[in-house]
Amino acid sequence: MHELGVVFQVIKMVEEVCEENDLTEISSVTLELGEVSTVIEKYLYDVWKWAVLKKSEHMKDSKLIVETIPAITYCESCGAKYGTVKHGKICPECGSGHTYLLQGNEFNIKEIEGC
Structure with a gap:
């Protein structure tokens, strides 16, 4: 489960923001998570509370908010997005495999909300 490592990295980055902006308490952290990012949202929530309690004085009561970014692919053959x-x-429009992920x-x- 690499979600724990991901959460540790988020905590580290948020702690740096706290230092740079003289914040003492973080109430929420909003993440954007791509639909095909390989990070499993449920696991993020599962490890969040434990990790912030153990690794961060500023974030011990913080809430995690995850916003999903839908996966969209572009077809180079016909220009369709799907x-x-x-x-x-x-591609469901033309059957081509000449596609790439747009998002x-x-x-x-x-977003980091704190005071």
């Missing part, structure tokens, strides 16, 4: 999860690599693989810290 849902990656539903259709995969093959949906992201993992970003979108």
Whole structure:
């Protein structure tokens, strides 16, 4: 489960923001998670509470918010954009495999709320 390592990295980054901005308490952290990012949202929530209690004085009561970015693929053959999860690599419009992911693989810290 690499989600624990991901959460540790988020905590480290948020702690740096706390230092740079003289924040003493973080109430929430909002993450953007791509639909095909390989990070499992449920596991993030499972490890969040434990990790922030153990690794961060500033974040011990913080809430995790996850916003999903849908996976969208682009077909180079016909120009169609379509849902990656539903259709995969093959374009549902023309049947071409000349496609690439436009979005949906992201993992970003979108917002940190604190005082």
